[in-house]
Amino acid sequence: MRIILIIFVLIFYSSLSHAAEFKGKFKQGSFILGKTKPGSQVIIDQKKIRVSKDGFFAFGLGRDRKNVLKRKYKIQRIDGLPPKQVTPPPEVYERIKKDNRLIGKARLIDSPLSFFKNKFIYPIDKYIITGVYGSQRILNGKPRRPHYGIDFHAPEGTPVKAMMDGIVTLASKDMYFTGGTIIFDHGHGISTLYMHMKDIDVKVGQKIKQGEIVGTLGQSGRATGPHLDMRLNWYEVKLDPISILEK
């Protein structure tokens, strides 16, 4: 059996056999699409990852991944948020924990679907990008977790499309931070996530086609105005959605 071992050394990768091709940049936050001979084994970070029947595999490099090209992230300050949105009151801790468990479970789904290898489309047609991947956030003067999505600002009620074929693995109308939330599985741990939705027109387990309307843009959850916050994951690793749109 052919084994492809990917090791990150300084800013280069080495593939022992050079028997794989890659689409995507080896830089922080990137989605990478690989292609090898069907039947090969691919090992990344000492873990064997899925290879499709036709030889495709996917992986991603986290925001602060070492030994790949480094990125400089923006600092984003948002002031004037209601204090309970910045530091949630204790009575909602359980609810937040439950939301996080559900989101975490959906992101860990490891399916043999291989839609991730195809060209993704933008989820809405007309928008202004108001937030980018990786920014360090300072909310009401307090440093908070980085922002991992792209924020597409558009009027409330704008139809939102599926970026790629997939299966709905989470559809929740009311999560504390993320409001109306949908997660789509595109195979091999690659999932897209939509938050702050107004309406959700899909159900868990439903198969969706690229371009299908899955709901409408809103400002539910922790949002300062109507926008779609769209995220890309490789299992638990949060990736820059731009890297799958531009691959």
Ligand SMILES: [Zn+2]
């Ligand atoms: Zn956002």
